[in-house]
Amino acid sequence: ESGDRKLGIALLGLGDYATHQLAPALQETKHARLTGIVTGSPEKVPTWQEKYAIPDGNVYNYDNFDEIADNKDIDIVYVVTPTGLHDEFSIRAAKAGKHVISEKPMAPTVEDCTRMIEAAEKNDVTLQIGYRLHWEPYNLRLIEAMKTKEFGDWKSISATNASRMTNFTGLNKWRIGKELGIQGALYDLGVYCVQGQLYSAQARPLRVTANHSTERKDIFTEVPETYEWELEFEGGRKAAGMASYGKSGNWLKVETDQGMIELSPVYGYGGQKGSTPEGPMDFPHVNQQALQIDGQALAILKGEASKVPGEMGRRDIRVIRGIMEAADAGKPYEF
Ligand code: NDP
Incomplete structure (x- = not known):
């Protein structure tokens, strides 16, 4: 075998x-x-x-x-x-x-x-x-519910992954610089929100509006500290997102026909908590990696076939680039 x-x-x-x-x-x-x-x-x-x-x-x-x-x-x-x-x-x-x-x-x-x-x-x-969250039981429970429409269709989604970063020394510097090609928190943390939004919606977005902001202008000289965006799906339904190295928040919330599915915290290596319209979820800790x-x-x-192929990675980068474009242009970006 x-x-x-x-x-x-x-x-x-x-x-x-x-x-x-x-x-x-x-x-x-x-x-x-x-x-x-x-x-x-x-x-x-x-x-x-x-x-x-x-x-x-x-x-x-x-x-x-x-x-x-x-x-x-x-x-x-x-x-x-x-x-x-x-x-x-x-x-x-x-x-x-x-x-x-x-x-x-x-x-x-x-x-x-x-x-x-x-x-x-x-x-x-x-x-x-x-x-790794594709092997995490709380996220898997949500994905399953959204795939099978167990609680009906979704009405709105909110995803935030933000934590105030204060150590910018040493190798960590690549995270807030432009040289290695990324756009700070939007890539590093925001990719989890985009993932969450898409495995909740079980669909691809049609367009996005976005903005970025920077509170600590002395530190964030090359990339914005915070990005906020709103993906729009068929039927005008919306998924809000936020990724930030300056604020805090760690959740994925989906409003369904029959009530809320809420995971918070959701993106860490452990310690997930969550509930569905049926009540609290309760899963044992796993080693996600x-x-x-x-x-x-x-x-x-x-x-x-892999659950997490390169094509899925590229799909998410396409959304992230759309968010960047929309924020820079100050108008919706059409996918
Ligand atoms: P670190 O900066 O701690 O480590 C990156 C390593 O890459 C370095 O130690 C170095 O290893 C190597 N490297 C090669 N070239 C360079 C270069 N030019 N500048 C800096 N480092 C270089 O980053 P992390 O380990 O935190 O993150 C690495 C990757 O993993 C990122 O893509 C990050 O997004 C991802 N990540 C994913 C997580 C998840 O939960 N899935 C969590 C954390 C990170 P060496 O000295 O051996 O050459």
Whole structure:
């Protein structure tokens, strides 16, 4: 049975998320295991090798990374760099014949996403996005209810992902700069709202209106601190969104024919709370990253379609770019 084999994963970009979430999660996965690392920081290598028993032959840097093509221990490269570098590394991984998981948000532009998708197709590998909430029970409950129209159709949606960021030193700087191609909180946090809005609506938006604002102008010199937007769907129904590094809020609320489905908090690694018109939800804590990677590995092993393919990542970037356009132009953007 193909499902019994563990796929080998190399993490590429050993920053905060790879170190504190993905590597530990890979100690719990049933269908994948951490077999390699790719890093631009040689000083990180000894600790990783020791902690995770990674042999010398499975350690790469950004110059010799393409040699990974010859490494049978590695089936998947998981790209965990700043967002503006996902495309370059994902394409190199695909060309090396490895399956690719790219972290969210997929890439700065729709064109970048398309190049990633085409590289995967051309090299006959899969491309998936690190959308961990597709394995989180509270979000799954909402998705199921919206797919089956269990509480009727939806009337309005509200999604906010905002937290006041105060540490802008070191590597975190890429998040509020323009250089690595993204637009601050709108990409980093807003992609969760866009995801939530779309898996609630179960449809694509027709147009968007948006604005951006910056309270701490001394810090946010390159990208806005806050974006607010409203997606409009068929029938004039609307989904409000907000992403901010200055405000706070963490929710996804859907008004249905039969009452509210409300998740708050909703986007974290745990601690979700929520209710449906039937009452409170109550699910046990899960390791989202472990379930996500297992789900992604199983899709590969079984040759099944991914729940979180590159096309979904690109769909979301298209919405994010629309939000940017609408905010800059001060008028609706038509998709
Ligand atoms: P960090 O800044 O902590 O780490 C990024 C790592 O990328 C660095 O440590 C470095 O690793 C590598 N890197 C390669 N080139 C560069 C460069 N030019 N500048 C900076 N770093 C570089 O970021 P995070 O780990 O927080 O985020 C990484 C990605 O994961 C992002 O796309 C982010 O959106 C996503 N993410 C997803 C989360 C989720 O819940 N799904 C949560 C947090 C982040 P090295 O030194 O090994 O080369």
